[in-house]
Amino acid sequence: MPELPEVEVSRMGISPHLVGEKVVKVTVRTPKLRWDIPTELKEMQGQVIQSISRRAKYLLIQTKVGTAIVHLGMSGSLRVLDAELAPQKHDHVDVKLANGKVLRYNDPRRFGAWLWSEDGCHTVLKTMGPEPLTDDFDADYISAKAVSKRVTVKQFIMDNKIVVGVGNIYANESLFTAGILPTRGAGTLSLNEWQKLVKEIKKVLSTAIAQGGTTLKDFAQADGKPGYFAQELQVYGKGGQACPCCAHPVKEQKIGQRNTFFCEYCQR
Structure with a gap:
């Protein structure tokens, strides 16, 4: 998608x-x-x-x-x-x-x-949150939204009412590079952790755009060429494979009906 x-x-x-x-x-x-x-x-x-x-x-x-x-x-x-x-x-x-x-x-x-x-x-x-690559999306904004929220952080950042456009692929990748477990409650993250995660969301999305997007099954660019960010993926779609940082197997489980990939050693 x-x-x-x-x-x-x-x-x-x-x-x-x-x-x-x-x-x-x-x-x-x-x-x-x-x-x-x-x-x-x-x-x-x-x-x-x-x-x-x-x-x-x-x-x-x-x-x-x-x-x-x-x-x-x-x-x-x-x-x-x-x-x-x-x-x-x-x-x-x-x-x-x-x-x-x-x-x-x-x-x-x-x-x-x-x-x-x-x-x-x-x-x-009309009900959409801020764009993730704008200044309106920062750690102060999202940490305030997350207060007392028990929903997992992965589901939280994928909620378009909170922030738009952080889809499943990019949520997995951002949480991995930020070192945050996707299963944690959104309300448990510290401001420092939100600062790391916001930074990684912006970085991952910007890199994906520069690479022409991610071609897994259906997507191709307007000129018919595939997107090349798939080559940059570190955990998404790699359940059971070695984590690129510690070599332990990447875990896979369903969160909110979506496939979720993470390293239980590198993410806390």
């Missing part, structure tokens, strides 16, 4: 081809993905794309009359292609541009979404 780094990589990949270009046609081949695709999406036709931004794992394609809000779901991808190229199976949405290119959305599992908002402030965005 594309996480924040993969969505940011997609944004960076498509933006140079779309921003400043005029939309000539919007084609919807599948009327329902995760939710019904609103008919208002076609209001983009005749409009110039002003910007493409990201909020959590949503991409916001802004025009003068409104904003298309795109979520890649479990297996969605965006490609910029020649408009003459025939659509393939699972190509559900096309945004054709005046420059002869098309932004094409492919999603085999159909868990993604295309939404529309006149002001860019859709209900799916």
Whole structure:
């Protein structure tokens, strides 16, 4: 499932081809993905794309009359292609541009979404916490949120109401490099530990973006290339293998229905 780094990589990949270009046609081949695709999406036709931004794992394609809000779901991808190229199976949405290119959305599992908002402030965005790579996300903020919380620290940092975009892969990796057990209660961490964890979350996410994201099964960049952060993973997906720091076996267990990987010797 594309996480924040993969969505940011997609944004960076498509933006140079779309921003400043005029939309000539919007084609919807599948009327329902995760939710019904609103008919208002076609209001983009005749409009110039002003910007493409990201909020959590949503991409916001802004025009003068409104904003298309795109979520890649479990297996969605965006490609910029020649408009003459025939659509393939699972190509559900096309945004054709005046420059002869098309932004094409492919999603085999159909868990993604295309939404529309006149002001860019859709209900799916209203309850989200701060972006993890901004100054709004720091140890003082999250330690205050964690007071008396019994939920595990891993589940806590993956809660989009607390901070957006720290998905399962990056939560595992950040907790490992910060030396914090994912099973600990969020309320038990000291301010110093939160400082370490916030620093590692920012570092891991930034490195993943620089590496083009993480390709495990479905994700590819907008140009079709895989993300290379998978080569940097230290514990995620490595249950039973040697810890890269102490050589003891990496443990694996379910936390909140998600596979969790950690070293009981290096993490406390």
